[in-house]
Amino acid sequence: MIIVGERLNSSRKEIYNAIENRDAAFIRNEAVAQANAGADYLDVNTGLFASKEAEQMAWLIDIVQDATPLPICIDSPNPEVIRHVLPMVEKTPMLNSITLEKKRFETLIPLVIDRSCKVIGLCQNDAKAAHTSLEKTTMASELIAEMKKAGVPEDHIYLDPLVFPLATDTNSAKATFHAVREIHETFPHLHLICGLTNVSYGLPKRKLINRSFLTVAIVMGLDAAIVDPLDKKLMAALKAGVLLNGRDPYARGYIEAYRNGLFEHF
Amino acid sequence: MIIVGERLNSSRKEIYNAIENRDAAFIRNEAVAQANAGADYLDVNTGLFASKEAEQMAWLIDIVQDATPLPICIDSPNPEVIRHVLPMVEKTPMLNSITLEKKRFETLIPLVIDRSCKVIGLCQNDAKAAHTSLEKTTMASELIAEMKKAGVPEDHIYLDPLVFPLATDTNSAKATFHAVREIHETFPHLHLICGLTNVSYGLPKRKLINRSFLTVAIVMGLDAAIVDPLDKKLMAALKAGVLLNGRDPYARGYIEAYRNGLFEHF
Numbered sequence: 001m002i003i004v005g006e007r008l009n010s011s012r013k014e015i016y017n018a019i020e021n022r023d024a025a026f027i028r029n030e031a032v033a034q035a036n037a038g039a040d041y042l043d044v045n046t047g048l049f050a051s052k053e054a055e056q057m058a059w060l061i062d063i064v065q066d067a068t069p070l071p072i073c074i075d076s077p078n079p080e081v082i083r084h085v086l087p088m089v090e091k092t093p094m095l096n097s098i099t100l101e102k103k104r105f106e107t108l109i110p111l112v113i114d115r116s117c118k119v120i121g122l123c124q125n126d127a128k129a130a131h132t133s134l135e136k137t138t139m140a141s142e143l144i145a146e147m148k149k150a151g152v153p154e155d156h157i158y159l160d161p162l163v164f165p166l167a168t169d170t171n172s173a174k175a176t177f178h179a180v181r182e183i184h185e186t187f188p189h190l191h192l193i194c195g196l197t198n199v200s201y202g203l204p205k206r207k208l209i210n211r212s213f214l215t216v217a218i219v220m221g222l223d224a225a226i227v228d229p230l231d232k233k234l235m236a237a238l239k240a241g242v243l244l245n246g247r248d249p250y251a252r253g254y255i256e257a258y259r260n261g262l263f264e265h266f
Numbered sequence: 267m268i269i270v271g272e273r274l275n276s277s278r279k280e281i282y283n284a285i286e287n288r289d290a291a292f293i294r295n296e297a298v299a300q301a302n303a304g305a306d307y308l309d310v311n312t313g314l315f316a317s318k319e320a321e322q323m324a325w326l327i328d329i330v331q332d333a334t335p336l337p338i339c340i341d342s343p344n345p346e347v348i349r350h351v352l353p354m355v356e357k358t359p360m361l362n363s364i365t366l367e368k369k370r371f372e373t374l375i376p377l378v379i380d381r382s383c384k385v386i387g388l389c390q391n392d393a394k395a396a397h398t399s400l401e402k403t404t405m406a407s408e409l410i411a412e413m414k415k416a417g418v419p420e421d422h423i424y425l426d427p428l429v430f431p432l433a434t435d436t437n438s439a440k441a442t443f444h445a446v447r448e449i450h451e452t453f454p455h456l457h458l459i460c461g462l463t464n465v466s467y468g469l470p471k472r473k474l475i476n477r478s479f480l481t482v483a484i485v486m487g488l489d490a491a492i493v494d495p496l497d498k499k500l501m502a503a504l505k506a507g508v509l510l511n512g513r514d515p516y517a518r519g520y521i522e523a524y525r526n527g528l529f530e531h532f
Contacts, residue, residue, distance in 0.1 A: 166509060167517055174512035177485060203517055205529040212481045212506035219443060219482050240478035243432060246440035251433050251469055263471040 001242055002158075002191065002224035004073050004094070005039030008060065010048040019046060019056050027060065028067040035068040037229035041094050042068065045075035054084040065090055073120075073226075079107035086111055094118040096226075097160065100125035100143050109150045120158045120193060121147065123179075129162055131169065136161040136179035137186075144187060154189040158224055163194060166209070167202035173213055177220045184221025193224035196234075211237035219245045236263050267508055268424075268457065268490035270339050270360070271305030274326065276314040285312060285322050293326065294333040301334040303495035307360050308334065311341035320350040331356055339386075339492075345373035352377055360384040362492075363426065366391035366409050375416045386424045386459060387413065389445075395428055397435065402427040402445035410453060420455040424490055429460060432475070433468035439479055443486045450487025459490035462500075477503035485511045502529050 007030050010016045018026040031042055042064055046056040053076065061072055071091040074082050082095060097120035098108045112119050123130035123139040130136040140159050147157055161179040164172040176199075180192050199213045200206035211234055214225060218241030227234055239262065243254045257263065273296050276282045284292040297308055308330055312322040319342065327338055337357040340348050348361060363386035364374045378385050389396035389405040396402040406425050413423055427445040430438040442465075446458050465479045466472035477500055480491060484507030493500055505528065509520045523529065 166514075170515050170517075171512040173510040174485070177510075203520065204524045205532050208502060208506055208529060208532045209509065209520075212503065212510055215478045216482050216485050216507075216510055219440070236474060237478065240474055241482075243475065244439040244443075244478060244482055246437040248432075249436050251436075254469065254475075258470045263474060266471050266474045 001218070001238060002040045002193075003038055003229055003238075004041040004043050004096075004193070004224065004226045005034035005037075005070075005229050006043050006226050007034055007228055007230070008042060008064065009045040009075070010056070011045070016048055019049070019060055022059070024063045027063045031064045031067040031070075034229050035070050038235070039070060039229045041073040042070050043073040043075045043096060043226060047076060053078065054081045057081060057085050058088060061085055061088060077104075079104060079111070082108065082111055086115060089115070092116055092118065094120065094158065096120045097122050098143075098147070099123075100139060100146070102126055105146065109147070109152075112147075112156075113151050116156070118156050118158060119147070119152065120160055122160050123162050129164075130179075131162075131164060131172070131175065133175040133178040133182070136175065137182050140179065140183050141186075144190065154187060155191065158191040158193040159183060159187075160193050160195065163196075163199045163213070165201035165203075166199055173199055173216075177216060180217055180220040180222055191224050192222045193226065194222055195226050207231075207233065210234065214238055215241040215244070218242060232262055233265055236266060267484070267504060268306045268459075269304055269495055269504075270307040270309050270362075270459070270490065270492040271300035271303075271336075271495050272309050272492050273300055273494055273496070274308060274330065275311040275341070276322070277311070282314055285315070285326055288325070290329050293329045297330045297333040297336075300495050301336050304501070305336060305495045307339040308336050309339040309341045309362060309492060313342060319344065320347045323347060323351050324354060327351055327354060343370075345370060345377070348374065348377055352381060355381070358382055358384065360386065360424065362386045363388050364409075364413070365389075366405060366412070368392055371412065375413070375418075378413075378422075379417050382422070384422050384424060385413070385418065386426055388426050389428050395430075396445075397430060397438070397441065399441040399444040399448070402441065403448050406445065406449050407452075410456065420453060421457065424457040424459040425449060425453075426459050426461065429462075429465045429479070431467035431469075432465055439465055439482075443482060446483055446486040446488055457490050458488045459492065460488060461492050473497075473499065476500065480504055481507040481510070484508060498528055499531055502532060 046053050049056045073094040075096040095117050099122045121143045123136045130139045163176040196210040200209035215237045239257045312319050315322045339360040341362040365388045387409045389402045396405045429442040462476040466475035481503045505523045
């Protein structure tokens with residue numbers, strides 16, 4: 001599993017404050033803690049700063065790159081922000097995210113090619129986000145084809161089929177699972193990634209749902225996730241998913257996680 | 267989901283003692299507690315009493331039937347034991363279990379037909395138990411065909427594809443998931459059931475694995491399970507599986523379970 005650590009996001013109050021106050025020590029700690037907990041990429045998001053998004057992200061990336069050797073996942077819906085910070089990124093980054101929205105696609109794709117970026121592709125076009133399994137697989141095929149045509153190798157693409165709240169869309173998780181399985185079988189070199197929090201929106205005990213969703217999605221073919229690597233119960237659900245998916249020979253990874261105290265809350 | 271309560275099993279020391287000492291009050295409490303926790307059937311097993319298995323089971327069934335209105339699941343590998351207790355069973359019971367083993371099949375099938383029993387069918391023949399996905403689906407097809415030929419309706423069959431310990435068989439859960447999905451798609455009226463404890467044998471934090479396995483199996487098509495209905499975390503995993511599988515409109519069942527305190531440990 002490829003783990004994108006999600007903690008450095010300005011929607012978290014303490015991160016917002018640390019960026020606002022230029023508290024480099026706090027950011028550094030957050031970065032190192034995620035690295036130690038097994039993150040492969042560190043997502044950085046300064047969206048809440050609106051007009052100062054690019055400037056704040058540049059500062060944040062500078063601190064994070066100094067704190068850990070991990071590559072960055074630049075998280076912004078704004079191609080201008082990505083263009084602004086991309087030159088300062090040292091290791092091949094991941095971009096979060098591209099879609100089939102025409103303007104967003106055309107602005108981002110030269111940046112993806114220029115730096116051979118990994119890129120998260122959402123199943124969304126100018127008309128809508130993909131809700132049904134068929135919409136997800138159709139948009140995924142189209143997005144993958146467009147990216148390949150532009151020169152992005154299949155294994156640089158992290159396809160996110162999206163998931164919507166079960167509280168209002170009873171079939172949303174099932175549709176995502178089905179899409180993950182279909183896309184995984186059709187594009188064996190592609191990566192599949194998903195955000196986890198949407199699925200439980202509006203329901204109680206959201207973390208139980210998020211964890212269960214992650215375990216099932218991994219068995220369906222998900223091989224990357226945007227998560228909080230310090231959430232031990234979530235990481236345990238991830239390890240359980242990998243074990244059940246037959247990707248943990250003789251349960252060695254599971255046993256190692258147990259020895260490292262990951263399952264202490266179970 | 268159809269829940270078969272597993273607690274009345276002589277392999278549990280307190281149950282063994284209660285049967286041995288004719289402690290009807292203890293058995294009665296166990297039966298009522300499982301009924302209140304949502305069991306649809308109560309499994310009764312007196313296998314550890316060996317030569318006294320039939321006699322002890324008759325006593326046990328008598329108490330259980332008096333304590334709750336739930337139907338019984340007669341759990342014995344010995345057709346003679348089943349034949350002995352079947353006449354005293356009031357409601358249409360479930361038999362646990364039939365297999366493709368020639369002698370076991372031929373002895374049991376007249377009893378199944380005679381009482382229109384529900385019956386758990388294991389993917390096992392005289393040569394072996396089914397380990398790979400192909401063995402499971404092949405034996406399942408054969409067992410279902412044989413039972414249908416004998417007059418058992420498809421929706422009376424609870425097919426158990428079996429699962430083996432992940433500690434020694436890395437692909438065992440994946441093989442079971444695949445078989446569940448294939449069999450579910452091929453036989454839409456059939457029920458799919460599975461025991462949960464085998465999968466985690468020999469590994470630490472077994473309940474985490476058992477719960478995760480149950481959630482995934484439900485999304486794959488499992489609609490029945492032999493479980494301890496008093497295990498709140500396991501029942502929470504079950505509710506999460508039903509929710510993720512799109513079988514819980516607007517999450518009403520999930521929210522009700524939350525209100526009833528089922529998720530208090532999360």
